[in-house]
Amino acid sequence: MDDLLGEFIAETRETLDALAGEVVAWEAAPEDRARLDAIFRFVHTVKGSCGFLDLPRLERLSHAAEDALADVRADRRKPDAALVSAVLAVIDRIGELTDAIETGESLSDGEDAMLIAALAPGAGDARAVTLAASSPSAGPRAVSRSIRLPVELLDRMMAGVSDMVLARNELARSLRDGEGGDGGLGIEAAFERLSQCIGEMRDAISRTRMARIDTLFSALPRLVRDLSADLGKLVCLEVEGGDVELDREMIEMIRDPLTHIVRNAIDHGIESPEERKRAGKPPVGRLRISARQAGNQILIDAIDDGRGIDGDRLVQKAIDAGLVGADQAASMSWSRKLDLIFTAGLSTAREVSAISGRGVGMDVVRANVERIGGLVDVDSRPGAGLRLTLRVPLTLTIIPALTISLAETYFAIPRSAIEEIVRRGGRAVRIDRMGGGLVASIRGERLPLVDLGAVLAGEPGRADERAILVVLKAGGGERYVLGVDAVHDHEELVVKPAAPGVMAAGIYAGATLPDNSRPMLLLDVSGIADAAGVAAGEEAADAPAEVDAAEEELLPALLFRDLDCVERAIGLALVERIEDVPAAAASRSAGRMRLAHDGRILPLFGCGAPLPPDCIRILRMNDGTTQLAYAIDSVIDIVSIGSAQGMAAEPGPIAGVALVEGRPVELLDPYWLFAEGVAQAVSRETGPLCLIVDASDPWTRQVLGPLVSAAGYRVAFQGDEGGAEADVVIATGSAPPPLGLAVPVVRIRSEVQGRGEDDDSIYRYDRTGLLDALRYRIEARRASGRRY
Amino acid sequence: METLFLIASIAGQRVALPAYHVESVVEMESVTPVPLVVPHIAGLFALRSRVLTVIDSLAALGLGRTPIGGLMQAVIVGCDGHPYALLVESVEDVVRAPRPQPPCAVLSPEWARAARGMIEHEGEPLLLIDPAALVAGPPAIAA
Known part of the structure; x- marks a missing residue:
């Protein structure tokens, strides 16, 4: 197809999607000039392009709509429902014609005249015309397989590719040199760099897939x-x-x-x-x-x-249709009843x-x-x-998953389906045999226990011998416990559909290649439930508990013993995993605790008690963008808690107090932790620049500098490069502020008391006052637009 | 018109596979078993960061099973967009042969399902096997 024409189709279609909403909004608020202008611009553009590309039908339609809208713009005509319908009909028609141009089909032009006539003042409702006109195209529209990208993203990808080539060259050189002798380190560094480039590239490419x-x-x-x-x-x-x-x-x-x-x-x-x-x-x-x-x-x-x-009416219909037994229905929980709307043939x-x-x-x-x-x-x-x-x-192809194993065979389970993992033999776990099947009681909640080995090999269950129990929630709402031998790792897996013969087994969702490059299958949690015969109805057993839960929203939380031996809890959803790291990986640098882990540096939080000397247990938390770690002593249990009851008096790591089994337990505030984590991550590159005068004084370098830096500012000393771009200046005593710099100055003094009324300097150990003054002056300067 | 064929041996017989479908011939060492699938799927195998489904040709023909272990020869073919590795006993050569003829022997039902004709190579008749038939496996036994 002609390039120009293709461009026109892509652009028209893109605008069309956005425009339908505009027209409706314009109908609701006819005096909204901005919307009217947007619609007018669209038809005007289409008209112009059509004249240029020689598309007379489109031109006639858009011209008629443009005329009508021009009348409205000039206040010669009031917009009414009929006009909006007519304009919508024309816009629809433009869309259809655009599709037809792309696919090379022909559309009869019989209705065009009617559509144009409907635009005239006093014409009847165009609705009949609209429906008549749009019904033939009700079939699936061919989705255009091209996308538009911001040039900036494309540049980023190109830069990423260049980086990758450089990293590849570096690796090649290291490999060559490595053969000669010293080897090792250079290759590793080069490889690290290449991995990093690939990671960045993956990000950029997945961005192109995002809309x-x-x-x-x-x-x-x-x-x-x-x-x-x-x-x-x-x-x-x-x-x-x-x-x-x-x-x-x-x-x-x-x-x-x-x-x-x-x-x-x-x-x-x-x-x-x-x-x-x-x-x-x-x-x-x-x-x-x-x-x-x-x-x-x-x-x-x-x-x-x-x-x-109405859940009860739904149940009645299900009973009438013979889908549910009457006694089964009687024991259904409310949410089970509602789930019936997903049953085929019930409405x-x-x-x-x-x-x-x-x-x-x-x-x-x-x-x-x-x-x-x-x-x-x-x-x-x-x-x-x-x-x-x-x-x-978020994406189709890369999913976070947990690897588990059964004997020698590894499988992956999507993280989203996993509710919790428990070890058999713990206090809270009990396994009973019942009528040939197994029931796991985890903290009093009974769930059917399925042995993965039995599902795979068709043998009688040995699930009471499996070491690890994974609590799963399948898509259909079935909850059950899967017995496996071991849990290994959390990985982001690139999952591809497996061969039809493999998928036919009904318990696999796809195949993937983890780091060890041994192929692995992703388990289909619903499929296993089906294969093992876990019916959704088995949830009825815990129905009363669910009704209670509906009254107050209970959240699962992780109860743990903190380093100061106090029990605390945190919302489970944010905890990605619990890990043991060597104490040497944690360090206090630049005023904050940091943890070197998995090749990156995470902010490390704790309750303030000293870290254990050899091995730290951490909670890895992730809010989707920021990762951080919180050091704890040990995990106690997973509990359900209501919202925090006593809220903390001031923002800090503790959000408040909640009741756990009748005891008050402090709840960590994930909001505060992540806010702090983010502040740490950004401050190095993007914080405002603070210039400290009087660099010769060791106090400013060694005491003041780190303090200001820890508060999220970049620090420069007088005479340093880049000092001229400072956002704020701190001057000690009576030292003169640097000449030629039009920035606010914060003065600090070494005496506790100020010298007089008009002395706005700040005592040098008044940390809060100093940081407040810095922030206040920077904000004031931004607000006033560099008037200093 | 002459086309290319790959000569391999399956179940002790020399057979021909249309070279057009064949991507490569590899030696496999470790095959990851896949539980709960039809018997002719022997497992999965990773080749250049792709996951291949390994087909036990013997089982696919319904002539027994190939013991899995040690070094195994496999012919990589693509079928319906998925890559497969067909286990064979050995691979001989790629030859040029004229268009296949209908087989002149009465084939046993196992072979008949997978055979797509016969080619002649150096005076010897070779059965032409359709890789897609091996991938599809033996017909399901009615329960």
Whole structure:
């Protein structure tokens, strides 16, 4: 295809996606000039390009729309629903024609004239025309396989490649030299550098695969508008978190499930205005779609304030359909009942409608999301609303996993499915035989125990002999315990689909090549549950406990003994793993504890008690971007706790106190830890530059400098290079400030008392005062825009 | 028209494989077993950071099983986008031969499923084996 034409199609399509939302927003607020201008610009651009590329039909359409919009801009015409519909219809048509140009199909031009006529003032609603025009193209649209990238990212990748070539050369030279003798060190360093380059490259490349979830959300306003108009409902859509980034493939994969969820919410969830009034709700229903990142997952919430799902009615339908037995239903927990909406062939909608009753049910939504390694959670309050949460992994290809082994064979289990790992023989673990099967009781909670060996070899279970028990949560909500021989390592694995013959076994999710380059299979947690016959219904046993839990949100937390022998707890979700490191790896440098581990330096926190002399046990924590370590004495248990009750008086490592089995236990504040960890990581490169005058005084160099540096500033001394770019100056006593520098000056004095009223200097051991003054002056300077 | 064939031996017989499908011939030492799969999948093998599925050709034909261990010869083929390593007893040569003929012998049902004809090489008839048939394995036994 002609390059120019290809460019035009790509650009038009990209703008189209964003524009549908704009038009709807413009309808809601007709006086919004910015939106009107954006739409006008689009049709104007299309018109211009079409004239240039000789596409007369597109030109006619865009010209007509441009004329109508120009009238509105010039206040000759008021925008109304009919006009918006007509403009939308034209924009849709432009999209269809663009697709047709790309695929080389032909579209009949019969409706073009109708669309143009609908733009005229006083014309009827264009809705009929829209539907007639767009119905033939309802088939799957060929997704364009090209992407646009910021040039900056491309530059970064190119630079990365150059670095890699250099590192390769360096490695080659070291290898050559190494043959001569000394070897060893040089090669290792060169290899380190190459590894680092590859790591950076991997980051950059995965960035190219990322796209803002906005590309998915931008279609929603239009969808909601059309649906609510069709169904005679009033819906206010709130979209949040559009800047969250997600793998492009992943966005395509969740497009259909999300659309379906929105359809469901408007069709079945949100009631008609009259019904809402009767129920004492505002006539306008609310639908909130939000996205956020949590660790390696993206959470997409769809919350509506409609009638929700009635779990009991769902159960009744399931019983009628013969899917559930009546006695089984009686013992179901609320969440189990709600999970029934994911059962094929069950719907609570009283009548099948044209909008969502198309045979695509929530079972398909769940299947689609699970296919990409995600989960769907549902929570409903009948009469008050429904919340659906899609949890999807950040990327398709690289997943964090844990390696386990059974005899000599290694397997990987996705981290997202693992709830906890316990060792058999601990106080809290008990294994019982029951009717030929095994039950593991972990802290009083009973779960079916599955022996991986039995699943793989089809032999009777020997799970009571396995050393390690892994508590798993499968996608379908089944929870069970898997008995394995050993747990090895946490790795980020590049997972590829295995051969069909291997996948046919039903218990593998893919194949991967870990560091030791022996191929390994990724276990499919749901598949194993199926193979072992763990039915989702077995959860009924702990149903009463779940009902209790619903009253207060309980979070799993890790209870540990801190170095000062006090029991403390931290939210389990943030703890990546528990490790033992040699004490020599920890060091106090530049005023902070740091830990050299796995080739990087992590901020190390602790309660303040001295570190043990030989071996430190650490909690590795990860919030998705920052890693840090917290030194502890030993792990006690995993407990469920409510939110912190007594909040700490001032920010610090302790967030507050929570009750654990009736005892008050201090809760660590992960927010504070990560904030500190980040501050440490950035301060070296990006902190404001602080120039210290009077470099000859050893006090300034050895006492003041480190203090200022530890607070996150870069420090320069008078006479150093780069001092001229200082953001703030600290001068001691009466030393004159450097000439020619237009920056704020903080003066410090060695006497406790100031000399008089107008003495704004600060006592040199008043740490808080000094740091406050530095911050205040820098902020004041930024606010005033360098007026000093 | 002449095409290329790889001559290997499976189950004590010299057979020909279409060279067009063959990526390479390797010697494998360690095969990672895969539990709970059809018997003709002998395991996984890593070759140049790719994971290959190892096919036991003997089992795929339904003629027994190849003992796994020691150095093993394998022919690497691609099938439906997945790489496979077909275990063979030995690999002889790549030869040029004219277009295959229908086999003139009455084949046993095991061989008949995998055979796609016969070629002649230095006066000797060789059965032409379809790698995809080996990958697919023996027909499922009805339960």
